[in-house]
Amino acid sequence: MSDSSLFEDWFVALFKEGARFEVSLAGVASRMRAQRGWVAKLHSQSEHLLYFVAEGAFDAQMGGETRRIITGDLLWGARGTLLDYSKQQDEELVVWRFRLKAMDENDNFLPFERPYLHLQGARECEKWINHIVDEASEPGTHSEARMRGLLACLLSEIIRHQQDENERGKLSRAQRAIVRRVLIETNFSVGARELAEAVSLTPDYFSRCFRHTFGVAPRNFVLQERLKMAALRLLESPQTVSEIAHDLGYRDIFLFSRQFKAHFGQSPTQYRTAHSAIELPNTRRITN
Structure with missing residues (x-):
């Protein structure tokens, strides 16, 4: 499941009738300024922790992975x-942050x-975080609605950002159509540079976009599609194995x-x- 779909499901559950949430700054300064050498460990069993970096950068260790969180990034640590x-x-580090506790209708x-x-480059989320922090900074006065x-x-902004991020670096629909057409016209005997x-x-950027779009490198994708075409021809054409291999760009029948x-x-x-079709014996139609 993509992160955007994950957030959409969570969004629906959070605003379902009977569900409730609490936003607080307890134990977390709304706007933090940290100097060099700052180290912190946070572990919340009941609340989500949300950070937005307004200035500076820091390193976050999460699940054995270290990530660099820089200006404009948003970090959501789940409960x-x-x-x-x-x-x-x-350099100075300035972070907006708050806690979010979310319960379903059964508590x-x-x-x-x-x-x-x-989320990298999530500047569009900053204004909403600022508003939430301002609202939560005055207990008893903020409106629940x-x-x-x-x-x-x-x-909603996080979901939109994730959807946009998922599409960045992918081949467009028109580019995918061109790739398919070129592959078919060349009998899948073309390389990544030609595509x-x-x-x-550029070849390097194309390879990155291709992998992001199809989940595999261009070379592996072309090989898979070429073999699928070979399988189709084996069943639908009278060509010999050697002829099919040659038509699909193979010079070495043993490699094929x-x-x-x-x-x-x-x-x-x-x-x-x-996989050839099984010929059924001739049958006689029975009539009265």
Whole structure:
């Protein structure tokens, strides 16, 4: 599940009838300034911890992974997550932060499937965090309806940011269509450099976008599609295995057979025999 879908589900659960939440600054300064050498350990069993870096940067240790949190970043630590922070640089660190406790209609903690969420360049979230912190800084005076509205705006902004982030660095629909067309026209015998040229991208950037879009490197994708086409031709055409391999750009029939067997678990000949349509015996139609 993507982070944006995860947040959408959590958003719906949080604003479901009977659910409730509490926003507080207890034990967390609303606007923190830290000097060089600052180290902190935070572990909340009942509340989510939300940080927005207004100035400076710090390192966050989360689940065995160290992340650099810089100006404009938002860090969401889910309930029960241990977060270690440290700062070594001389520049000033300014962070807006607050705690969020969320319960469902049965007074159970709302589950959140990720231990933390790191949004890079989330400046658009800052104004809502500032409003929430201002509202929570005066206990007993803030409106529950207003706080609910501010929190809804913040979560909506996080969802939108995640959706935008998920699309960044991906090939557009038009570029994907061009890639498919070039692959088909060349019988899947084209390389990443030629595909990059077809969509007017540098080879390195194209490879990154391609992997982000399809989940595999261009070379592996082309190989998979070429073998799928070979399997289709084995079943639908009278061509020999050698002819099919040659048409799909293979100069070495043995290489084709090895790759085909590695992908499908059978040699091309075995695959054709096992998957060919079974001819049914002639049957006589019975009439009264």
